[in-house]
Amino acid sequence: MNEQSTSAWQSLLANLGPTEHAVQIYQDDNFFCHAVSHFTIHGLLKNESIIILATKPHWQNIAGRLQEKGFDVEELRRVGQLTLLDADETLPTFLLRDMPDGKTFKGIARHTIEKARANGRYANVRWWGEMVNVLYVNGNGRGSTRLEELFDEVAHEESIAIFCSFLMDKFDRKVYDGALQNVCKTHAHLIPSENYSRHKECVNRAVLEAFRGLEGQLLSWLGGSKHWSGPEMPASQALLLWLIEAKPQLADKVLSLASHYENALKQTETV
C-alpha cells in the first residue's frame, strides 16, 4: 500500500474534529483494525479522550496495535484517557424490542462522555464503536440505522468526533439496495477502501468496460450526476452510488467487474 493511496483517509481520521461523524466500510480485519487504531492513536497524541466500544476479539486486535506503537493500554485506562466498553454487553442495555431506546441510549452516551472528559482534563473526546455494525450483521438493519441517527445526534449535542465501521463489501450489489445509502445519510465522511487509487482504477476499468460501445451514453450519464449529493468520499465511490440511481441496469456488471479487477490487482500486489 503506497503512502499516497492511504493518505486521504489516514489524514481524515487523524484530524477528525468535534461533531464530525465518519464511517469506514471494510471486508478485512487488517484494514478495519488499522483504521481504528490510527483514529485512536492520533486522538491520544492530541491529548484527547478516547471511548472504544468493541467486541472482545476486535478489542484484542486493536489493543495489540496500540501496544506495538508503544502505548500502555492499562495505564491509559487507569488515568481515564481510554474508556473501554464491551459492545455485546452494552447493546442489550438500551434495546427495546430490537430497537434502540433513544432516551436510555443518550443517557448512557452522555454519562460515558462526561466521565471521559474527566472534569475538563480532556477537552476533546473521540468515540469509536461497533454496536451499529453488530446490529447490521445480525440482520437488524432498522435498529442499526436508528442507532446511527442517535449517534449522529450525540456527536452534535456533545461535540465529539465519532468513527464507525461496517462490515460491507463495497462491490457487492446487495449493499446498494439501501444499506449503504442509509449509512451515507448519517455520516459526513465515507471511507470505502484502504487504497483509494486501487479503488479508482477498478471502478474506471469496470465503467469503461460496461459502457463499451455506449460512450455517448457514458458522457450523458456522467453529465447527469451534477446534482447528486452525499457525504464526502472518493469520487470513485460516489460514482458507484450515482450508478445505482441512474443506471441500475448496468450496476451488476460494473460492480462485478470492479470486484474482479480488485482481486486481480490485489494478487499482483501480493506477488
Next chain:
Amino acid sequence: MPWGTHFCQIYSSKDDLAQSLIPYFIAGLTNNEQCIWVTSAPYNVEDAAADFSESFPGFGAAVKEGRLKILDYSEWYTNAGSLNGKLTDHWLDEERRSLSEGFEGLRISGNTSFVSAPAWDAFMRFEREIHETLKGRRILALCSCNVTRIEPTNIFEMVRAHAFTIHRYNGFWEMLDTAG
C-alpha cells in the same frame, strides 16, 4: 453568460478546441475583456495563434496591446505557481489588474491535459476552490477536458465542480447536465 461563470467543455480533438475557444475569446475581445488562454496539448500556442489570426482580423493588434494572451501551460505555471500554491489568488490579481486597466472583466480558459494522475486530487481541490471564489467576480472561466485521455471518475468530478458542462455531438455543442 453572467460574470462569475465557471464552466467546462469535454472535447475529443484539436478541432473541437478551435471551434469553441476562438469564438469564446473573440466574444471577449469584442466586449473589451482581458482574455487569457492557457493552452496545452493537443493545441499548442503556435497552432492556436495561427488559427486565431485566420479567424479574427484584429488578432495581431489584440496580442500587441495585451488584450489577448495565449500562453503555454508551462509558462503560466511558472508565473502563477503550482496547484498547491496561490493559483486562485493569481486569477484574482489578474482580475484586479484588468479592471484597473479599463477592461470590463477577465475571460480565461485552461486545458487540463497537462494534469498528471498524481496531481489530479490537488487539481480538483483547486477547481472546487476556484468555482466558489469566482462567484460574484468579473471573471469568466472555461476549462477544457480531453475525453480520450480522462477517466470516468475524473469526468464525474469535473462535471460536479463546474456550473455546467458542454460537449460536441454531431458537430454541435450540447449541455451535458440535463441528460440522465
